[in-house]
Amino acid sequence: MAVIGELIKRAIDVYGLLTSDPDPATAQREVLQQLLTKAKLTAFGKKHTFGKILDSADPVQAFQQEVPVHDYDTLYKNWWHYLLEGHQNVTWPGGQNYFALSSGTTSHSKYIPVTDDMLDAIRRSGIQQVMSLKNFDLPSDFFTKQIMMLGSSVSLIEKDDHQEGEISGISAANLPAWFRGFYKPGVEIASIQDWDERVHRIAQEAPTWDIGSLSGIPSWIEMMLKEVIAYNKLDTIHDIWPNLQVYTSGGVAFEPYRKSFEKLLARPLTYIDTYLTSEGYLATQKRPDTTSMALIVDNGIFFEFVPFTEENMDEEGRVKPAAKVLSLQDAEENVDYVLLISTVSGAWRYMIGDTVMLTDKTRAEIKITGRTKHFLNVVGEQLPVHQMNKAMETMQRQFDMEIKEFVVAAIRKNGEYINKWVIGSDKAVNNEQFAAALDAELCENNKNYKVARTKSLQGVEAAVIPVEKFYRWSEEYKKLGGQTKIPRVMKEEDFLEFEGFVATVAG
Template sequence: MAVLGEFIKKAIDVYGFISGTPDPAKAQHETLRALLTKARLTAFGKKYNFTQLLSSGNIVQAFQDSVPVHDYDKMYTDWWHYLLEGHQNVTWPGGQKYFALSSGTTSHSKYIPVTDDMVESIRKAAVQQVLSLKNFDLPADFFGKQILMLGSSTDLIEKDDHSEGEISGISASNIPVWFRGYYKPGAEIAALRDWDEKVKRIAEEAPNWDIGGLSGIPSWIEMMLKEVISHNKLNTIHDIWPNLQVYTPGGVAYEPYKKSFEKLLARPLIFIDTYLASEGYIATQKRPETTAMALITDNGIFFEFVPFTPENLDEEGRVKTEAKVLTIGEVEEGQEYVLLISTVSGAWRYMIGDTVLITDKQRAEIKISGRTKHYLNVVGEQLSVHQMNAAIEQLESEFDLEVQEYVVATVLRDEDYVTQWIIGADKVVDPTSVAQFLDNYLSENNKNYKVARTKALKKVEAEVVHFDKIYRWSQEFKKLGGQAKIPRVMKEEDFLEFEKYIRSLV
């Protein structure tokens, strides 16, 4: 395997050097033209006259003037439901082989079309990620090790004319033949739908594997590692996988998990972030000197950016019709934007639901800063998940806590607005002190929040519970593993139900 590792590393060095990096603005213009060309004869393309748009002197402006912004509800109600009924050539040429099921964090199951072109796009993006490994100075023997990808079941739900499952399961079921020898947990375990059974089997098989890299959402990876360590009576995960060197958290902010995660390791890992959503493979980290990810600008996805300000979004977190929309060539570094995508799966000017921070315009590098519906702005507090994560990170240091999850909402109680935090940690500490700390930190670091505290936002409260309680809620009302994520912000009605459930647990 060492010889094979040397061969793969040299191939990556050579091919990665040859392939280079495209100019983002130019690549995006060509991507949009290719999308419009291929979809011009679909029902969607005919409605919005893609053929005419292609002859425009300014194809981007013509596209933005003609095609409205869509969220999932609008895309599904107006178009995608026809695909589920078996129609073809609706928003992308041909029929529909896969649907990605996404429970998201704010709604019930969504059905996101995944076309053959999107499967190929995801494969190409994965190759870009592999090529970027040449920048991380990894030893040659790493390239002969196995990769444990913890995702949802590859045993897809079979319907009359299509298959359904989470995007991680669809992607894993389409991995290239050459990669299958490196892929763990392997086809049999990956097909298991029961999370506890899957983790149990991984723990049992762990001594037989030589894992060099991990991939998956931090909360579920951490739970899996703890089970492997417990089952095999280890001190750290490196006792059983001494060659573990790389972890890709999958686009989920790693900072809230850092303190507890590091206790499971004998030495630090190299973190290489990726951004795979149900709607496509968005970005991947390409260099070690930053934690930002580079948008994949030449791979079937056209990106647009809406400044993330209250005047551009309605109370449901949707982009307003009059909002200014920018391309990659027009954004500003250090600014936060709502991300829109148009893709080879037939999503058009689609609100993916994430907000991103532009960190390097020339390299098209971003960081995920939050969710459009996880933006707390009930009484003008204007708190993003990015700011909440920073507050939680400081809270961990101040109180010697390991915070795994948290949920926050602003609710109306006795005619006063109160911001309530439920924090899942490794131990319970004084809630009044926690609430005061969070309140002070956010007041010092967010002027809008500070103003809100002098007006409508009358009080801040916190409840610190063991994180297992939040995971039990996820297991019952969402599910464990895969793409399931704990919401950071809830609406009042949902939060009160969540709070009631948490308090009912012994």
Template sequence: MAILGSIIKTAIDLRGALVPEKSPIESQKEVLKMLLEKAKKTSFGKYYGFENILKAENIEKSFAENVPYFDYHEMDMEWWSQVQLGMEDITWPGKPTYFARSSGTTGKSSKKIPVTDEMIDAIRNTGIKQVGALANFEVPSDFYEKEILMLGSSTHLVEENEFLEGEISGISASNIPFWFRGYYKPGEEIALMEDWDEKVETIAKRAKEWDIGALSGIPSWMELMLKKVIEHHNIENIHEIWPNLKVYTSGGVAFQPYEKSFNQLLAEPITVIDTYLASEGFLAFQERPETTSMKLVTDTGIYFEFVPFLPEYINKDGSLSQDAPALTLSEVEKDTDYVLIISTVSGAWRYLIGDTIAFTDVEKAEIKITGRTKFFLNVVGSQLSVNKMEVALCEMEEKFDIKIPEFTLAAVKIDDEFYHHWYLGTETSIDRNEIAEALDSALKEANNNYKVARSKALKGVKVTTINPNIFHEWNAKNKKKGGQVKMEKVMDEEKFATWEAFVKEQQSK
């Protein structure tokens, strides 16, 4: 048994036994109070009366009553634009060191989200918590001596005025602790590369030099990287070159749609641990092996609220109605979809992050991501969430023995009648009508609102199958490869027309 690995594993086990955890509900009360105390002298805190909120008998209720919801555009236009001009004490004391650039999945231009030194500390502390949680998983002691390959965006940060800008994965990687640098791959030189294809090609060439025990990154880009390594070395699977690979830390999107295709790149099963790292912070991670759900990080600089995900509370642009009720962690229920609202040490306040979640265990504060507010397809009352879509597609994978790692769809009008037109990324040839019928049946069975819509305004389902690589090229054309880039699952008719033209162009090459 490796001595160093055994020492590290023992230290992790001991830390877990010695450090008692407060209840998530109590932790959240303390976090909200801390946020309000620290920001009460800022322009935002003065405008919304944080000092008075702190005097209230019920601080959570007073906070919700006095501070409105903000989506990115409102927060940026009214407050963060002042921060970008160099003004101090706007939504958080002082100035942020960084701005995280995020194009998201629906926006036309990059968002710039402030990242303070306190947020960097919070992300780092959550990362340490996640490493500590490895004690709950069955990994050998020598795993702790292996290297970790983190596939993210470039760590080269652009200086804009007095701030450094980049994607959150690049900002986080540029702030890794000194003691971790010996384990970190692909190393600083490769991590600085901005061209994703060049970065992956270099990783493939250098792969034999490393003893990788863990991978970390978004599933779609990680899968492409692994394929490139396998192809470059002319091997059957990734374990031929990294035999000690035991863990994959997934993030950004749900891993389940990629599970089947991902596993085909392995010689043996590995432990997959889900994480929830967004441009706004490190929100949750999978703490134990008995579930694929993630535990909200309730004690490290983020306060959470939850709005029931109902059509009457969602505006057409995906923002929230100010009349929508917000629940605290003490009020939520299991298996109910909620819009996630956060307030953070980076000066985001009652901020609509754009994701929907559901609790799988309220007491443990464990959640699963169920979709995006803008990816809620309800053009004709079908009320389809991304989670329902992905569950149905997993059924299609099993039924037809195929892999569908990518998809998108839109409600389109043909001869004055609405259809759901799906594009499925698969390398397998399959009858489109047959899978359209099966997909339609699965959605009817899983979602009563969809079933009602199909009997009325929604005429039918159309399916087009394409090579999954076309989805990656679409992302490359519209944004860039790698990093935090994710495929939009639902498009409006205008964007869908652009998408279809792009697909035809790619297929004609």
């Protein structure tokens, strides 16, 4: 097997020598032209004169003038609902065999069309990620080890003319034949709907596998590793998977989980971030000397950027019609942007809901900084999620604790607004001291928050609770595992419901 691993590594190295990353701006213009050309005879393409856009002197500018920005609700209401009713050639040629059910942080499920072209694009992006491993110092035998992909169930919901499920389950159900021998836990276990049962089966089978890498959302990967360690009476996961070397994270910031995660290991792993969403595979970390991810600029997705400022966003966290929208060529580094995508699944100028920051424009590298609706600004706080994450890192050091999850809301108390935080940790601390320290940290690093604290924001409260209560809430109101994420910001009504639920959970 070592010989096979050496051959694979050499093939990757040769591929890297023969290919180079494209110029991002040029690649993006070509992608947009390809998208418009293929979709110009769809109902959407005819409505928005794709043929005319293609003939214009500047297709990017014409595209931005002719096609409005969409969020999910407007795209579904005006176009995508026809797809669920069985119509074809609506926003992309032909139909689709799959719909990805979004399990993000919104209160209702979204039905995202997943076309064959998108599945092909996801596979190609996966190959780009594999090929980028040449940049990481990995031994040859790593390339012969198995990959644990902990996503949602591959047992999809059968409908008349399509199947439904989370994107991780759809992707796993469409793995190429050559990859299935590397993929664990395998289709049988991955088809189990119940999260606890699926993880228990993984723990039972774990001694028979030789896992080299893990892939999945940090909180659920950590829960799985703890179950494997407990069931098999181990000290660390390396006792059973000694060749585990890589963890591919995605969807949420890994840093808050690092301390507790590494307690389950005999040695640190190589950590690689990816950006796979229900709408497509958007970016992957391609080099070890950064925590940023490179946008996949040449593979069926056209990116646009809206400065994440108060004048560009409405009260529901949507881009205003008159907002200035930039292409990758015109966007700047170190600015928070709302990300828009147009894709081979027929999403057009679609507000995916994430905010990103370009960290290296020449490499098209980004960091996810938060969510458009995870921006607390009820009474002028103007707190983005990335600042909340940084504050939690400081609280971890200050109180010598591990913070796995948190949620915040602006709620009314005695007729005045306060910020109420619920913190998920396995260590009890003084809630009043924690709230005061968090308040001071946010005041120091966010001038708008500091001003709000002298005017309309009358107080800050915090409740530190066992993190297991967050997961029990997720199981009750969403589900465990897969691509499921805990929201960071809630509206008052939802927060009070959440607070009431966790109060009833023992622990």
